[in-house]
Amino acid sequence: MTNYPWLTTLWLLPMVGAVVVVALPAHWRTAARWTGLAVSLVTLAIGIVVAARFIPGGAQYQLVESHRWIPAFGAGYTLGVDGIAVALILLTAGLVPLLIVAGWKDDREVGEARRVAHIYVALTLVVESMVLISFVSLDILLFYVFFEVMLIPMYFLIGGFGGAAADSERRRERSRAAVKFLLYNLFGGLIMLAAVIGLYVLTARGHLGGSGGTFDFRAVVAAANSGHLGAGPAVLNALFLGFMFAFAVKAPLWPLHTWLPGAAVSATPSSAVLMMAVVDKVGTFGMLRYCLLLFPHSTHTYAPLISVLAVIGIAYGAIVAIGQRDVMRLIAYTSISHFGFIILGIFAMTNQSGAGATLYMVNHGISTAALFLIAGFLVSRRGTRMIDQFGGVQKVAPVLAGTFLIAGLATLSLPGLAPFVSEFLVLVGTYTRYPVAAVIATSALVLAALYILWMYQRAMTGPVKEGNERIRDLVPRELVVVVPLIAALLFLGVYPKPLLNLINPAVAGTLTTIGVHDPAPAVPQAATIPDGGSK
Template identity: 80%
Template structure:
C-alpha cells in the first residue's frame, strides 16, 4: 500500500493557493487575503502532519517519494526529509502565515493598482513552495532548478512593491536593489550549474545510473563516501567550490554579502523576513547537505578557510551594525553576523557545531522575524527608518517597546532565549576544532550587546521626540503575529530538546558519512613528581 504523498502535498498546497488567489476578482482584496492565508495555514497543517509521522530514531530520509522525471538524464522526482530538513520545513510553514497577516494592511500590498494585493500574496506563496521543494529534494537537478527559480518571485517582491506615493528616486533605488539581488544570485547559480553538470559527467563515467549518469542524491553520496566517483582531488575541489560559491552568495557569506542590506531595505519588513529568515536558509542548508556529503575530501581541505571567512563575517556584520542610522539596515547587518555563526558551526565539523548550526537556522528565523516585523510596525507608524527620529517610544507604546526589547535581546543571544542555545553549541563545537576562531567569534557577543542595546536606548527610551507622541501601541492583528514568535523564543530558549532530537541524528549521520569524528578533549597532565630522580 502506497503512503500518502505528504511532501508533494506540502508544496502543491501553496501553489494551488497562489493560483486561487489570482483567480479572486480584482476588487475583492480582502477575499484574496483570506484565500492566501487559508492556503498558508493548510501548508502548515500538512507540515505538522509530516512532523508527526517522522520518527527521530528511524531511517535517515523518511516520507520518501520517488518517480521518474527525465529518464535519459537520470533525473527523478525524489523527495524526502531528514531531521534538519524537517525543522526548516516547519519554520517555513509557520512563518509564512504570520508574514501574510503582518502585511494585511501594508501600504506596499494595498496599493490602488489592479491586483497588487493578489500578486503579492501569490508571489509569497510561490516562494514558499519553491523553498519547501528545495528542502525536501533528494535529486540534485530537482534541487538546483528550484534553488534558481525561487529568485524570480523574490525579485518581484523586492522590486515591485513600494509604498503609496513613493518618489522616483526611492523607486529607482528599490529596483537597483532587486537587480543586484538577482544578478548576484544568478551568477552564483550559474557557477553551481557548471558544477552540477560536472558531477553528472562523473556519475556517467562510473555508470552510477545504469547505462548513464544520475542526479539521485543518495546514490551520488554513497559513491562519494566510498571513493567511487572516479575523480582526483583537483576536480572534486573545483566541483565543491562551484556548489559552495552559490550557497555562499545566497547565505550570504562575507565577502559575497553586499546585496543583502540593500535588498532588505527595499523589500519591506514582511518580504525581508521571507528573504532572510526563509530563502537565505536554503544556502546554509545546501552547505550542510550538499557540500559536506557530496565532497567529503574537499570539505576537509577548505573547512579552515571557510571558517576564517565565517569569523570575518561575524565581526564585519556586527561592527557595521553599530554604525547604522537606518533600523532596517542595522537588522540586515546583524543577519550577516548570524549567518557567519551558522556557517562557522557547519564547517567546524563537530557534532556540537553542526547541531548548533542547524538549530541556529531555526532560531535566527524566529528572532529575525520578530525583530524585523516589530521594527516594520514602528516604521509604518512613524514614516521613517532613521533611528535618530525615534525616542521615548516606550512611553507612548509600551507593549511595542517591550516586544522590540525581547526580540532584540534574542538577537544578541541572551541566556533564556532561543538563539543562546544554538550560539553556545556553535562556539563549543568550534572551540574543540578551531579554538582561535571560536575566541574571535565570541567577541561578537560584546558587539551584539552594543548595537542592540544602543539601538533600543536611542529609539525607545528618553523623552518623547516630536512626531512620536501619536505612535499607537500594537494592534490585535499585530499581536497575533508577534506573540507566537515571542513564545517560540521563550520555549526554545529553555527547552530546545524536541528540535535537537530531530537534528542530532541527521548531523551525526552526516559527519559519520564524511569520516569525521569529534576531536578528543586534551587535558594537560601535570608533570610527575620526582624524588631523588625516581618518579613517584
C-alpha cells in the same frame, strides 16, 4: 494513509493556492488575503504531520517518494526528509502565515492597481512552495531547478512592493536592490549549474545510473564517500567550489553579502523577513547537505578558509551594524553576522557545532522575524527609518517597545532566549576544532550587545521627541504576529529538546557518512612525583 505523498502535498499546496488566489476576481482583495492565509495554515498543518510522522534516530531519509522524471538524464522526482529538513520545514511553514498577517496592508502602499493584493499574496505562496521543495528534494537537478526559480518571485516581491507609488526615488531604490539581488544570485546559480553538470559527467563515467549518469543524491553521496566518483582532488575541489559559491551568495557569506542590506530595506518588512529568515536558509542548508556530503575531501580542504571568512563576517556584520543610522539596515547587518555563526558551525564539523548551526537557522529565523517586523510596525507609524528621529517610544507605545526589547535581546543571544542555545553550541563545538576562531567569534557577542542596546536606548528611551507622541501601540492584528514569535523565542530558549531530538541524529549521520569524528579532548598528563603517585 501510510503511502500518502505528504511531501508532495506539502510543497504543491502553496503553489496551487497561489493559482487560486490569482484566479479570484480583481475586486476580491480581502478574499485573496484570507485565501492565502488559509492555504498557509493548511500547509503548516501538513508540516506538523510530516514532523509527527518522522522518526528521530530512524532511517536517515524518511517519507521518501520516488518517481521517474527525465530518465534520459537520470533525473528523478525523488523527495525525502531528514531531521535537518524537518526543522527547516517547520520554520518555513510556521513563519509564512505570520508574514501574510504582518503584510496584510503592505500591498496598498503601491497603489490601487487591479489584483495587486492577489499578486502579493500569490508571490509569497510561490516562494514558500519553492523553498519547501528545496528542503525535501533528494535529486540534485530537482533541487537546482527550484533553487534558481525561487529567485523570480522574490525579485518581484523586492522590486514591486515596499514604498509608495508616488515616491520615484523609492521606486528606483527598490529596482536597483531587486536587480542586484537577482544578478548576484543568478551568477552564483550559473556557477553551480556548471558544477552540477560536471558532477553528472562524473556519475556517467562511473556508470552510477547506467550509461547516462544520475542526479540521485543518495547514489552520488554513496559513490563520493566510497571513492568511486573517479575524479582527482583538483576536479572535486572545483565542483565543491561551484556549489559552495552559489550557497555562499544566497546565505550570504562575507564578502558576497553586499546585495543583502539593500534588498532588506527596499522590500516590505514581511518580504524582507521571507528573504532573510526563509529563502537565505536554503543556502546554509545546501552547505550542510550538498557540500559536506557530496565533497567530503574538499570540505576538509576548504573548511579552514571558509571558517576564516565566517569569522570575518561575524565581526564585520556586528561592527558595521553599530554605525548604522537606519534601523532596518542595522538589523539587516546583524543577519550577516548571524549567518557567519551558522556557517562557522557547519564547517567546524563537530556534532555540537553542526547541531548548533542547524538550530541557529531556526532561531535566527524566529528572532529576525520578530525584530524586523516590530521595527517595520514602528517605521510605518513614524514614516522614517532613521533611529535619531525616534526617542521616548516606550512612553507612548509600551507593548511595542517591550516586544522590541525582547526581540533585540534574543538577537544578542541573551541566556533564556532561543538564539543563546544555538550560539553556545556553535562556539563550544567550534572551539574543539578551531579554538582561535571560536575565541574571536565570542568577542563579537560584546559588539552585539552594543548595537542592540544602543539602538534601543536611542529609539525607545528618554523624552518623547517631537512627532513621536502620536505613535500608537500594537493593534490586535500585529499582536497576532508578534506574540507567537516571542513565545517561540521563550520556549526554545528554555526547552530546545524537541528540535534537538530531530537535529542531532541527522547531524551525527551526516558526519558519520563523511567519516568525521569530534576531536578528542586534550587532557594533560598528570605530573609524576617521586613516591610513584601523581598530582
